[in-house]
Amino acid sequence: MFDTRNDLSADSRAKAIRLLNARLADAIDLGLQAKHAHWNVKGPHFIALHELFDKLAGKIGEHVDTIAERVTALGGTAGGTLGAVVRATSVPAYPETISDGLAHVEALAGAVADFGRKARLGIDEAEELGDADTADLLTQVSRETDKQLWFLEAHLHAQR
Template sequence: MAKDLTPKYTVPGLEREAAGRLIGVLRLRLHALNDLHLTLKHVHWNVVGPHFIAVHEMIDPQVDRVRDMADDVAERIAALGGVAQGTPGALVEERKWQDYSIGRDSAIAHLGALDVVYTGLIEGVRGAVKEVGDLDPATEDLLIEQLRDLEQFQWFVRAHLETANGTLATAEAGTEREAAARGAALD
């Protein structure tokens, strides 16, 4: 049974029931962003090999922006009258994906796995944009702005995984581990 997230009050011009739907969508986005922040730091700490410094330094600005995105989503939830559940327990309980599965590995292997992570995240944001589009243009705008940044971050990752003829090493990978192996094959 789904939680009733209908707030006691919300922003002017928005029905409380619509706000509850928005809060539900945004809760999962908040969990995804908090998870991505931790995953990116994990990658930052566990990359090795000849591409170490390039990837190590590429990740931190992404971490910073993702933290800002999470803060924006949490504040939107609060503005709508909801509770921004930012605890690890809520994230693990409510998420719809498995934990990041790559430990200490080559930078390119991690980038292969991150490509899969970003694909899942971007698909989730696109779905959320569609879901909130008719309900609230302010929430839709917030998600669209984040979508642009997340797509750019994936582009940065994919630039390391693309061959000169335009083939993406992770194109057919279905899992993080498979994508990591395909990325590592480029080393």
């Protein structure tokens, strides 16, 4: 960990960096899953889903940058290489052979919900560390993730 004039304790910073790097790996993995769906989706709702999945990837990409830069602001090293992501991700593996639009929506909804749940858990963890800014960051991430989950689930509810 790098020295910094930031007044958070070294212990809190180390724990917040660990927490943030875990969510960073997940966000990078999730963003790639959304891109995979964007590229490979087929079916009658192709263009709407193709665009929806790209917007989802874009939002996740914003989280990636915000999370990574909080890691470095706290004196850590952001685990942004593919190798680091493969070692650290906790996102379930994406079903690589699906093509149907709703199958992609289902797969992404599951992954997005999992990501949102873990971001929310991190809010409490960051608060316990006295790191209100990381808690706020994860609050923003989870709020936007809830919205993206709604966008996905709205397609599934319409079918029932």
